[in-house]
Amino acid sequence: MNKVIFITGATKNTGLAIAEKFAENGYDVALTSRRTDDAQKTASYLSEKYGIQSVGYALDLQSVDSIKDVFAEVRHDFGRLDVFVGNSANLGVDVDILNATEEDFDSVIDVNLKGNFFCAQQSAMIMKENGGGSIVMIGSVHYSQAIWGRVLYTASKGGLVSLVKSLAVELGEFGIRANTIIAGAIHTERWDVQTPEQTAKRRAQYPAGRESFGEEIANGAFYLGTDLSATVTGTELTIDSGISICLLPYKKHYE
Numbered sequence: 001m002n003k004v005i006f007i008t009g010a011t012k013n014t015g016l017a018i019a020e021k022f023a024e025n026g027y028d029v030a031l032t033s034r035r036t037d038d039a040q041k042t043a044s045y046l047s048e049k050y051g052i053q054s055v056g057y058a059l060d061l062q063s064v065d066s067i068k069d070v071f072a073e074v075r076h077d078f079g080r081l082d083v084f085v086g087n088s089a090n091l092g093v094d095v096d097i098l099n100a101t102e103e104d105f106d107s108v109i110d111v112n113l114k115g116n117f118f119c120a121q122q123s124a125m126i127m128k129e130n131g132g133g134s135i136v137m138i139g140s141v142h143y144s145q146a147i148w149g150r151v152l153y154t155a156s157k158g159g160l161v162s163l164v165k166s167l168a169v170e171l172g173e174f175g176i177r178a179n180t181i182i183a184g185a186i187h188t189e190r191w192d193v194q195t196p197e198q199t200a201k202r203r204a205q206y207p208a209g210r211e212s213f214g215e216e217i218a219n220g221a222f223y224l225g226t227d228l229s230a231t232v233t234g235t236e237l238t239i240d241s242g243i244s245i246c247l248l249p250y251k252k253h254y255e
């Protein structure tokens with residue numbers, strides 16, 4: 001029987017790269033998108049390319065009832081769960097402190113913190129039955145480094161790091177580990193709209209000389225998700241091109 005990973009928001013970018021990393025290593029993959037079609041298309045792609053079982057579920061992390069329903073389906077469809085990766089996020093862009101509404105607050109915190117909490121809870125219930133597992137949350141350097149217009153995102157990612165430490169403490173006795181990847185800039189389609197000059201300028205700010213690609217975050221998720229890191233729990237793995245050791249200039253926007 002293959003091991004099983006459940007990853008949220010895995011139809012593109014970092015989430016898809018993580019799903020592919022586990023699939024190519026023989027894991028069956030349960031994945032989500034808010035859109036049924038996209039989730040199912042990605043699952044079919046993974047099944048065909050890697051010869052594994054994959055199922056795509058529609059899930060909006062703002063609904064705790066939906067989270068519980070999807071986990072019940074995963075338990076039914078796969079019968080076990082070895083790795084959960086909380087990748088989905090509301091990026092909470094351009095929400096400044098003086099203008100933020102209650103709706104802004106709820107839409108970011110409900111996905112990034114509340115949604116991930118209930119996913120971790122539901123994961124742990126299944127993992128406990130199969131003798132253990134690993135929970136990996138995708139965090140951000142902005143959990144500790146503030147950035148203009150991202151107050152709710154930074155707060156949510158800060159909460160996530162604290163949440164993971166409690167998961168590690170309370171769930172350790174069931175063989176369940178929990179860790180956070182602290183990601184810096186990751187290449188997504190959002191980089192494609194920049195001019196080459198803008199890209200070069202951004203890259204020049206990072207000690208490692210460029211942003212991470214999804215595959216590099218996936219390597220970290222694979223390490224934390226598997227027995228390669230059997231004694232690593234409650235901690236953070238930073239994959240950030242060295243961004244968080246630098247004092248970036250205080251600017252409203254990147255130029």
Ligand SMILES: NC(=O)c1ccc[n+]([C@@H]2O[C@H](COP(=O)([O-])OP(=O)(O)OC[C@H]3O[C@@H](n4cnc5c(N)ncnc54)[C@H](OP(=O)(O)O)[C@@H]3O)[C@@H](O)[C@H]2O)c1
Pocket residue numbers: 008009010011012013014015032033034035038059060061062086087088089090091111138139140141183184185186187188
């Ligand atoms: N990109 C970066 O530079 C960067 C830097 C540091 C950390 N990170 C973190 O890395 C992770 C992946 O980032 P990314 O840039 O690759 O992300 P992305 O593709 O922009 O977003 C990840 C996924 O989140 C899902 N999502 C958004 N709102 C949701 C909701 N209400 N319910 C369920 N899913 C929802 C979306 O899936 P659907 O549209 O399919 O539902 C989306 O594909 C995130 O946790 C992000 O905070 C990214």
